[in-house]
Amino acid sequence: MTSNMVEDLVEREYAFGFHSDVDTELAPKGLSEDVVRLISAKKDEPDWLLEWRLGALRHFLTLVEPKWPNLQYPPIDYQDMHYWAAPKPKPQLASLDEVDPEIRATFDKLGISLDEQKRLSGVAVDAILDSVSVATTFKKTLAEAGVIFCSFSDAVREHPDLVRKYLGSVVGYRDNFFAALNSAVFSDGSFCFIPAGVRCPMELSTYFRINAAQTGQFERTLIIAEEGASVSYLEGCTAPMRDENQLHAAVVELIALDDASIKYSTVQNWYPGDADGKGGIYNFVTKRGRCAGARSKISWTQVETGSAITWKYPSVILQGDDSVGEFYSVAVTTNYQQADTGTKMIHIGRNTRSTILSKGISAGHAQNTYRGLVKILRSATGARNHTRCDSLLIGADCGAHTFPYVEVKNDTAQVEHEASTSKISEDQLFYCRQRGLTEEDASTMIVNGFCREVFDELPMEYAVEAQALMRVSLEGAVG
Amino acid sequence: MLHIANLYASVAGRTILNGLDLDVPTGEVHAIMGPNGSGKTTLSNVLSGRDGYDVSGTVTFDGVDLVPLAPEARAAAGVFVAFQHPVEIPGVGNMYFLRTAVNSIRSHRGLPELAAVEFLGLAKEHMARLAMDPAFLSRSVNAGFSGGEKKRNEILQMSMLEPRLAILDETDSGLDIDALRIVAQGIERLRSPHRSMLIITHHTPLLDDVQPDRVHVLHGGRIVRSGGPELAHELEADGYGTLPIGVSG
Numbered sequence: 001m002t003s004n005m006v007e008d009l010v011e012r013e014y015a016f017g018f019h020s021d022v023d024t025e026l027a028p029k030g031l032s033e034d035v036v037r038l039i040s041a042k043k044d045e046p047d048w049l050l051e052w053r054l055g056a057l058r059h060f061l062t063l064v065e066p067k068w069p070n071l072q073y074p075p076i077d078y079q080d081m082h083y084w085a086a087p088k089p090k091p092q093l094a095s096l097d098e099v100d101p102e103i104r105a106t107f108d109k110l111g112i113s114l115d116e117q118k119r120l121s122g123v124a125v126d127a128i129l130d131s132v133s134v135a136t137t138f139k140k141t142l143a144e145a146g147v148i149f150c151s152f153s154d155a156v157r158e159h160p161d162l163v164r165k166y167l168g169s170v171v172g173y174r175d176n177f178f179a180a181l182n183s184a185v186f187s188d189g190s191f192c193f194i195p196a197g198v199r200c201p202m203e204l205s206t207y208f209r210i211n212a213a214q215t216g217q218f219e220r221t222l223i224i225a226e227e228g229a230s231v232s233y234l235e236g237c238t239a240p241m242r243d244e245n246q247l248h249a250a251v252v253e254l255i256a257l258d259d260a261s262i263k264y265s266t267v268q269n270w271y272p273g274d275a276d277g278k279g280g281i282y283n284f285v286t287k288r289g290r291c292a293g294a295r296s297k298i299s300w301t302q303v304e305t306g307s308a309i310t311w312k313y314p315s316v317i318l319q320g321d322d323s324v325g326e327f328y329s330v331a332v333t334t335n336y337q338q339a340d341t342g343t344k345m346i347h348i349g350r351n352t353r354s355t356i357l358s359k360g361i362s363a364g365h366a367q368n369t370y371r372g373l374v375k376i377l378r379s380a381t382g383a384r385n386h387t388r389c390d391s392l393l394i395g396a397d398c399g400a401h402t403f404p405y406v407e408v409k410n411d412t413a414q415v416e417h418e419a420s421t422s423k424i425s426e427d428q429l430f431y432c433r434q435r436g437l438t439e440e441d442a443s444t445m446i447v448n449g450f451c452r453e454v455f456d457e458l459p460m461e462y463a464v465e466a467q468a469l470m471r472v473s474l475e476g477a478v479g
Numbered sequence: 480m481l482h483i484a485n486l487y488a489s490v491a492g493r494t495i496l497n498g499l500d501l502d503v504p505t506g507e508v509h510a511i512m513g514p515n516g517s518g519k520t521t522l523s524n525v526l527s528g529r530d531g532y533d534v535s536g537t538v539t540f541d542g543v544d545l546v547p548l549a550p551e552a553r554a555a556a557g558v559f560v561a562f563q564h565p566v567e568i569p570g571v572g573n574m575y576f577l578r579t580a581v582n583s584i585r586s587h588r589g590l591p592e593l594a595a596v597e598f599l600g601l602a603k604e605h606m607a608r609l610a611m612d613p614a615f616l617s618r619s620v621n622a623g624f625s626g627g628e629k630k631r632n633e634i635l636q637m638s639m640l641e642p643r644l645a646i647l648d649e650t651d652s653g654l655d656i657d658a659l660r661i662v663a664q665g666i667e668r669l670r671s672p673h674r675s676m677l678i679i680t681h682h683t684p685l686l687d688d689v690q691p692d693r694v695h696v697l698h699g700g701r702i703v704r705s706g707g708p709e710l711a712h713e714l715e716a717d718g719y720g721t722l723p724i725g726v727s728g
Contacts, residue, residue: 426530427566433550434527434560435580435636436587445579449570449619 027084033057036184039084043153046160049167056173056183063177069340070369070401073282073309076247083185083218145201147231148193152220155191162193166224170253170290170317178249178284178311182218186251189220194229194260203459205234219250225260227293232263234462248307249284258293258320263301265458266314267466269473270306272337275364280308280337287314291323291349299326300343301457303466305473308337313371315344318352318380325354328457330466332473333366333398342372342403347380347413356387359451362398363474369401376413383413391421392450394443394474444471480504481526481644481675486536488518488525488700495521497700499536503644503693506672510686510711511679513697514719519679520563522697523648526677527560528553540644555587557643561633561650567621573632574616577602581639605638609665627658634665645669645676651685663688683715 027035036057040050065076142149148159155163173183194200225231235252248270254262264287273280283306289298300314310333316325327343345354354374362368374385391400402419424446432442448455448467455463481503488496495518503509513519525532528550538545545553568576582592593601603613609631621629630650637645647666651659666689670676678691686694686708694710695702698719704710 425566428568430529430550431562431566431568432576432580434554434562435576435640436551436554436583437579438551438583439549441579441583445571445576446568449568452570 025085027082029082030079031057031060031083031181031185035083039185039187042084043156045156048164049156052168052173053184056180057185059174060177060180060184063180065177069311070367070371070403071309071311071338071340073338076282078181081247084187141201145198146195147198147200148191149204150191152186152189152191152222155222159191159193162224163191163222166222166253166255168253170255170288171251171286176286179251179286182220182249182251182286186218186220189222189250191221192223192231192233194225194231196226196257197228198226199229200231203232203234217246217248217250219248221250221252223253223262223264224255225257225262225296227257228259229257230261230263232459233265234459235264235266236268247282247284250286252285252287252314254289254298256289256291256293256296256298256320256323259295260293261297261299262289263299264289264314265462266300266302266304267458267462267469268302268304268306268310269469271308272306272335273308275335281306282309283307283312284309285312287312288317288344289315289325290317291320291325291352293323294320294349295322296320297324297326299324299328299457301326301328301454302330302341303451303454303458303462303469304329304331304339304341305469307339310337310339310341312339312341313343315346316354317346317348318354318383319348320352321349322351322353323349324352326457327354327356327358327372328454329358330361330451330454331359331368331370332361332363332470333368334363334473335366336364337366338369339367340369340371342370344373344375345385347374347376347383347385349380351382352380353383354385356385356389357453358387358389359454360389360391360400361394361447361450361474362391362400363394365397367399367401369403371403371405373405373407374415375406376408376410376415378409380410381412383410385413385415387415387417389417389419390450391419392447393421393423394447440471440475444474447474480541481677482537482539484537486525486534486538488521488532488534490521490532495532495700496525499697499701501695501702503675503677505541505643505675507692508670508676508678508689509693509695510691511677511695511697512681512683512711512714514681517697518700519681519697520648521700523560523563523646523679526553526644526646527558551583555584559637559640559642559645561630561637561645561647563649563652565621565624565629565633567619567623569619569622571620572616573618573620574599574602576620577616577636577639580636584640602635602639605635608668609635609638610661611635626653627655630654630658630662631665634662638665638669643674645674647676647678647680649680650678651680651682659684660688683711686711 027038033054036053040053171179173180192204223233254264256262270281270283291298298316302314304310314327318325325345331339331341333339342358343356356372358370360368360370370389372387374387376383387404389402393400400421404417406415408415424443428446429439429442432445433439447470455466458466483499483501486496486499511519525534528548534546540556543556578598585592602616606613611631621632624632650662654662663685691708694706694708696704
């Protein structure tokens with residue numbers, strides 16, 4: 001965005017300016033202070049949060065979209081989308097018979113239970129709303145343990161001091177283009193607080209949905225684990241999320257105090273576009289954790305199979321001494337999907353350790369890029385990192401790329417990097433087929449084997465689903 | 480029975496099998512011997528349906544024409560190859576692999592799938608006979624296995640899959656004397672009136688422990704001599720040097 005464009009925008013705001021109308025169902029297209037005020041008013045937010053949003057907006061308007069990722073996509077017109085849509089319930093269906101047979105077939109392949117299929121399809125259970133808080137199951141058990149797990153909006157109302165203290169403390173709105181955009185217009189998201197000494201009694205899971213066409217989706221997640229607390233958090237699900245071309249720019253912030261640990265697992269399967277690369281979701285996500293306390297630990301595990309464009313670098317700032325950061329990733333791209341994903345490990349504290357294990361799988365005409373930064377600051381005496389990036393290519397028209405950046409400012413640090421690129425070998429396929437497996441079963445098995453070390457990091461039921469997901473994602477890619 | 484007539488196979492215009500004829504009746508164990516480059520591994524590949532060969536001629540098994548069938552369809556028909564160099568498949572558990580293979584073959588035969596517990600019991604039984612540590616099951620398929628471990632793993636798969644035509648491609652190569660005996664016993668246990676076996680080798684020690692019904696000499700891509708078990712010892716004494724000069728390749 002050039003400065004001329006910014007001026008144009010300012011002009012336009014005046015030309016098409018409007019007054020906040022709290023009853024409106026859909027904000028007018030475009031990004032402006034009025035729209036931000038509308039969102040904030042809709043959510044009945046305190047002034048400090050509105051000011052924070054406005055600060056983010058003003059900063060956003062000075063930025064240009066990053067061009068460094070290894071991604072090709074048509075320009076996004078940020079003024080040609082709606083930034084607020086009233087939550088609408090999905091159309092209620094009387095039974096699963098009304099669900100698109102193609103979607104049902106995929107559900108079956110993924111082994112999703114009938115109850116879950118009903119929930120996902122909106123059959124006579126609680127509706128899943130667009131842009132609004134997710135189901136907060138087991139709230140009572142959590143409350144007894146002192147765990148707060150609620151929508152971001154609820155947290156702003158009920159725990160404003162905690163939100164104010166930690167919001168933007170890991171990913172400030174000045175961090176990057178998409179984080180600034182999110183900070184200005186975020187709709188809702190999740191908030192999770194584990195008080196000192198508490199092991200969260202259950203895995204926290206939330207399902208994100210994108211539904212209303214033309215509405216950018218801007219989730220905000222904030223997870224805080226106090227001294228000695230621990231939590232495992234699951235985001236997303238393996239069921240396919242269908243939608244038209246849609247921008248998604250989420251921000252996730254994690255904070256771990258002394259001896260705390262946070263495990264964050266993602267399975268992402270948004271609509272990747274059709275076989276010709278049309279449609280599909282653009283996913284620009286900023287995820288970062290701060291190991292603020294000594295001996296704290298933050299672990300990211302992601303399985304990325306969806307989206308037309310993925311731009312995502314779950315990172316860890318290793319601030320506390322002896323803190324640990326981990327990143328385990330499987331990124332699958334097929335057809336014309338593009339992924340530029342990886343992590344940043346920023347070592348500040350003494351004896352901090354990080355592990356990066358990235359598995360990229362590329363098929364069709366897809367491009368799969370690992371981009372990672374390991375930064376050891378002068379203060380990080382005794383820091384260690386181990387990185388391994390493995391790429392698997394299926395077919396001749398896809399690409400795998402690795403961009404590992406390493407910056408070491410302390411002589412005592414140990415940094416190791418390994419990388420490999422391979423194809424599914426004819427020998428492996430033939431061996432499996434000789435034992436009676438079809439070519440497709442054989443390749444799915446080999447791919448799952450390739451991903452095994454990452455799947456092992458997932459909670460059990462997710463690991464099983466992830467394997468089924470590999471099969472569905474790569475259907476027709478081999479042979 | 481396995482019936483091969485006038486079999487030709489070539490790779491990139493180079494003829495490797497050159498009019499091969501061979502019959503292995505049901506219940507018999509035949510050995511194929513021959514020097515390096517005589518076409519032994521090509522024969523195994525062509526019988527099991529590996530891509531990359533131009534094939535002509537007849538290969539039937541119990542009257543079924545194998546030539547147009549995909550490898551997995553041949554496996555379903557009962558063809559099994561114990562490979563000379565079993566491939567490693569990192570991250571895929573040996574038990575999972577074996578169970579998937581057993582159940583896909585069973586489903587082709589119209590048998591119900593084996594449940595995990597049932598399968599495990601059976602696998603442990605077979606492994607004990609092959610002096611394999613049960614820990615093998617939790618390792619990745621052949622990954623980091625020694626040569627002998629890989630070969631034993633092949634025999635384990637063969638025992639579990641109960642093929643009707645077993646082709647052992649140089650299963651004895653690279654084995655020490657103890658491993659050789661265990662493998663030989665494993666093969667001998669599979670000898671059955673319902674099964675044909677084809678043992679491809681260029682050594683004779685295996686044939687001391689596994690007595691073949693017939694021995695064939697493969698040279699220049701065709702069978703140049705056939706005889707009883709004594710032929711193996713004759714070859715051991717005289718080498719392949721006395722063979723008639725066949726077609727090169």
